[in-house]
Amino acid sequence: MTKIKVSIVGASGYTGGELLRLLLFHPNVEINQVTSESYTGKFVYKVHPNLRKATQLKFSSASELQQCDVLFLCLPHNSSQNKIDFYKSIAPKIIDLSADFRLKNQDEYEKWYGHKHVRPELLKEFVYGIPELHREEMKNANYISSAGCNATASILGLYPLFKNDLVFEDRTVIEVKAGSSEGGNKVNEGSHHPERSGVVRSYMPTKHRHTAEILQELSFGKNIQVHFSATAIDIVRGLLATCHVFLKKDLEEKDIWKIYRDAYGNEPFIRIVKENDGIYRYPEPKLLSGTNYCDIGFKKDENSNRLVVISAIDNLMKGAAGQALQAFNIMFGFDERTGLEFTGLHPI
Amino acid sequence: MTKIKVSIVGASGYTGGELLRLLLFHPNVEINQVTSESYTGKFVYKVHPNLRKATQLKFSSASELQQCDVLFLCLPHNSSQNKIDFYKSIAPKIIDLSADFRLKNQDEYEKWYGHKHVRPELLKEFVYGIPELHREEMKNANYISSAGCNATASILGLYPLFKNDLVFEDRTVIEVKAGSSEGGNKVNEGSHHPERSGVVRSYMPTKHRHTAEILQELSFGKNIQVHFSATAIDIVRGLLATCHVFLKKDLEEKDIWKIYRDAYGNEPFIRIVKENDGIYRYPEPKLLSGTNYCDIGFKKDENSNRLVVISAIDNLMKGAAGQALQAFNIMFGFDERTGLEFTGLHPI
Amino acid sequence: MTKIKVSIVGASGYTGGELLRLLLFHPNVEINQVTSESYTGKFVYKVHPNLRKATQLKFSSASELQQCDVLFLCLPHNSSQNKIDFYKSIAPKIIDLSADFRLKNQDEYEKWYGHKHVRPELLKEFVYGIPELHREEMKNANYISSAGCNATASILGLYPLFKNDLVFEDRTVIEVKAGSSEGGNKVNEGSHHPERSGVVRSYMPTKHRHTAEILQELSFGKNIQVHFSATAIDIVRGLLATCHVFLKKDLEEKDIWKIYRDAYGNEPFIRIVKENDGIYRYPEPKLLSGTNYCDIGFKKDENSNRLVVISAIDNLMKGAAGQALQAFNIMFGFDERTGLEFTGLHPI
Amino acid sequence: MTKIKVSIVGASGYTGGELLRLLLFHPNVEINQVTSESYTGKFVYKVHPNLRKATQLKFSSASELQQCDVLFLCLPHNSSQNKIDFYKSIAPKIIDLSADFRLKNQDEYEKWYGHKHVRPELLKEFVYGIPELHREEMKNANYISSAGCNATASILGLYPLFKNDLVFEDRTVIEVKAGSSEGGNKVNEGSHHPERSGVVRSYMPTKHRHTAEILQELSFGKNIQVHFSATAIDIVRGLLATCHVFLKKDLEEKDIWKIYRDAYGNEPFIRIVKENDGIYRYPEPKLLSGTNYCDIGFKKDENSNRLVVISAIDNLMKGAAGQALQAFNIMFGFDERTGLEFTGLHPI
Incomplete structure (x- = not known):
């Protein structure tokens, strides 16, 4: 071969x-x-x-x-x-x-x-690099531009809802909790261990550049807003996007389940994570270290029309290298999972 | 004496x-x-x-x-x-x-x-136990009920805005990042170190009971909603509330400054933390371990009417024991700061 | 097949x-x-x-x-x-x-x-389960008993020195730094996150049972002593054994290099890690999460006959499941590396 | 005044x-x-x-x-x-x-x-700055040189044994586990959070300069050796010195208790920490953050003449600033504890 x-x-x-x-x-x-x-x-x-x-x-x-x-x-x-x-x-x-x-x-x-x-x-x-949204274009593409890590988690979490016009887009609030590897390997004052350790640091409460990607992929021709913030926490790998959206009509959780299943049921790297018991009831980024999964969960607020969508990835994998390799596999007709089989560690 | x-x-x-x-x-x-x-x-x-x-x-x-x-x-x-x-x-x-x-x-x-x-x-x-809101009542009170930790940070962060009717209350989204001491000293499956370490755990995306206190203290006679979620992270002490509010009119950051200064300028335990440079530009809970401070910062989104208010406390201090002692000092006419002078450690 | x-x-x-x-x-x-x-x-x-x-x-x-x-x-x-x-x-x-x-x-x-x-x-x-010491016996064995994790790191670190009679055995001091997964998945008071987080806990300064395995494998017919202690630190996976041994004769580092190369040069899961520069100059357990490697390094004290041998493994892999699978591969004649190819993450 | x-x-x-x-x-x-x-x-x-x-x-x-x-x-x-x-x-x-x-x-x-x-x-x-050893000299001193943090913990842990000629000095092995604040506030490649986080880094297996101070203070006129190593772990403040010493005669733990009580019974900042049950049975540096205590514990090996002495301090307090202030208080005749009353946090 x-x-x-x-x-x-x-x-x-x-x-x-x-x-x-x-x-x-x-x-x-x-x-x-x-x-x-x-x-x-x-x-x-x-x-x-x-x-x-x-x-x-x-x-x-x-x-x-x-x-x-x-x-x-x-x-x-x-x-x-x-x-x-x-x-x-x-x-x-x-x-x-x-x-x-x-x-x-x-x-x-x-x-x-x-x-x-x-x-x-x-x-x-350039084809925008999230396979779940642009798989067909990738098959014949010569140029692919991989998505930003925060954008990837946010877009994958919200795509089925926005595509189906189920939420008031402009009310969306996305809060990403991010690890230190997102900042790259260059030393700086803020990455000094005694200063970076244990932080809950509001490093980008507004104006995060990944917002632009989210808007591009989720607007579907409309002129929409989303409200994005990022907080740095004491992890190295992984990010969690907590997305607060407000439903246009009264959907129950089983309706939401169906929407996500329809959108992602055949996706090799998306898992709907929503358990009624146990300690890992929602997506948890630490379980994803080294994997290409995007885990997505949600919870409907009983007191309002808010739906909380929770999306987790390994920023260096599904948020960067893994996503790129998945796109590569599509480009060349290989099984998308090739080289991306690692299932993650527990405990870690 | x-x-x-x-x-x-x-x-x-x-x-x-x-x-x-x-x-x-x-x-x-x-x-x-x-x-x-x-x-x-x-x-x-x-x-x-x-x-x-x-x-x-x-x-x-x-x-x-x-x-x-x-x-x-x-x-x-x-x-x-x-x-x-x-x-x-x-x-x-x-x-x-x-x-x-x-x-x-x-x-x-x-x-x-x-x-x-x-x-x-x-x-x-019972007087609700946040001194900054109920000081006068406390002076003659016999019974005080200390506030919940997440409620304390959220209420103190948002009080000046809600009191002055500056935001669309129902659009408010509050996201708390919390440490493990909030769960108390009883061992449980979720607090087991290999499982709790490194988590970004959506432990209460909706229905957190502290929401009720926030509504009580911030409604000012109206019937309002706020949207609260809590995420557990790998710290022991401290919490950060990231509060997304949407302004009714176009206020600049200097206007916001004035509003907070008017509300809290004389408060011994509230600090407005908002720096243009350095690595501690916004409130940071790790700096508050052992102190009774509530640090509050904010950032106006240039692209929308969103204001992000960031509020940090030590959950066991300003969120519990410190708050109670401050109330005690008021009750008995002592200097409010008595016994609460510790200024926190850096680095930590 | x-x-x-x-x-x-x-x-x-x-x-x-x-x-x-x-x-x-x-x-x-x-x-x-x-x-x-x-x-x-x-x-x-x-x-x-x-x-x-x-x-x-x-x-x-x-x-x-x-x-x-x-x-x-x-x-x-x-x-x-x-x-x-x-x-x-x-x-x-x-x-x-x-x-x-x-x-x-x-x-x-x-x-x-x-x-x-x-x-x-x-x-x-039962054949004692460290492949590097008992490979031949394993090939025909029906029963294998995998080694303790602390014992594995200690034995692999010291084996070439003890086998070649190069050290005063009785003066050996071994200090293991261990993660919380070593204690298993049962919750206990000491594993409660607020109590376990950030610890440097002398949980077994003497009498650790793994000492018996070390003595068994390193005594070579003599009646020897080694002095073992274990300290729990704030990691989940991985352990580092710092072994202080005292040389019988004046060996230089290049001699030590040769001794380890002779012992382990063909071993698929042992790496000698000893760099003159960079930040990962000696074995580092976090790099081994999910891998079956035992990384071994050493440093000769210029002021005495002390040699510090540093040995790191993932306690759940080379210290347990990985070691067992390696033994299984040997038992059945498969390539020893089958199923154990994961090379570990960086950063992590 | x-x-x-x-x-x-x-x-x-x-x-x-x-x-x-x-x-x-x-x-x-x-x-x-x-x-x-x-x-x-x-x-x-x-x-x-x-x-x-x-x-x-x-x-x-x-x-x-x-x-x-x-x-x-x-x-x-x-x-x-x-x-x-x-x-x-x-x-x-x-x-x-x-x-x-x-x-x-x-x-x-x-x-x-x-x-x-x-x-x-x-x-x-210059008077060497450990008050417990040089209090009288400090009272009339004009110049004091504060001790190194690793040296302070090691010396205080071993002083009563060496002074009373109870151990074979040359067999002593000291292993310090240290936090990142020990390296100061200057950023470097090794202090970059993704690289420093989670480490068990053998940063100074031999040749640590603090060894010279230990030798100076513990030699009592003899020509002795001690064997010192330092390992960096994922904490910011605090250090634990695990000291392995070998007793010249057969002392029981109650004898050791008496020796430490005689040496430190009246010391305001030394606590003997040795419990038979509970989870904090030996000194634990995280409990000392912000305090001036040196906590010392020990365990006698039942199988040999080894005694493990465990000594913990906050490197920035008893290992630096707190020690200096204690010396200042002695110099000027103030109560030694003035300004050093903070008792530390739990949980933390």
């Missing part, structure tokens, strides 16, 4: 490392190159110590990139767009994990990111 | 232990008795190891209670109301830290607590 | 759940039954929520056990020995994960466990 | 901030100046957010230092010795919290610190 030759640009970061970990065990993949400008020439396990004994690969410089079948871009935001022609010359297919090509509307990009987009004409060439 | 003789009923729990810690160092207080049915005859430091070398007190049984000046009741909910006549016979003044006498309306009590109130005629004798 | 039919007795605990997780993905295994007396008839994912969507298995009662090829016993200590005849009647091969058959010497068992062994004549039928 | 005028040099670090917190509430102290070169002109609460509303002090530059009664030096190591004449010109009494003047022997300093001491003739002018 011929293997797909892939390279990862920016493989020394957390997202790149996670993708590399997955690709090393993918039966249809041959890793061609992994690049890092800071660690060129070094063994990847020096940066990703979990890969000791798993690989003898070394980092290359992006300038040494050779032709391959697929290029994964795991670069900081605002990098891909500046060198996109070069990357296109390296591989016919690109999966970009940065924010550069997520938004289809140039104005929205510039509003939320605060600077001009260098290549706005390419925005529409 | 004559000291006030106080006894604590139910002193082996977390709230009772915290209150005991505070009272031991209060210059105007003499501790008469501390009761525990499970630990009668044992040294209190066997249960509260932080009090080693601080006291040689032993637990008594409640049946041995002697006359004193004030009785603090730190019992499980639904206990005080059943023996209230006995407690009244012991002391002329009572501060109850349970939920039994918080709600003034019997129907509301029965709706949220799911059972009949045994002594509904007494509900109105 | 015919699959091996296996059953797990006591599959609702942490060790049994971990083993089940591994076996579900083992290509040569068919899971016949998993038993639990408390959860008979319940879906296993109710107890092991990480297995949602991975299996529809339900728990049986041990009394319903059917014939199979291998029985894994994941019972509390002092259970296997009482029903061993029954288990032998169910399957020709047994891998016992409890402590019942680890010690070959009946007197030692009774000294450390404080009670009579019911079937001492069987002690010698 | 005239207050003592004190200034803190280097008050923006963790140790300086902790000292400032204590001094602000000391009834006999007036804070003159607090210096920081990086934050000159800024409010101290911008750096120490726990001091919001507690003080309106601003940082000065050390170049602006005015005459005062006592100078506390909270500088990085190797700073005090270079400007000691200047500091002496500012205040007649100095308490240095760095390592510069801890060792009395110049050769030892240079061996462990790897560079020349600039002012070796001053080494003997």
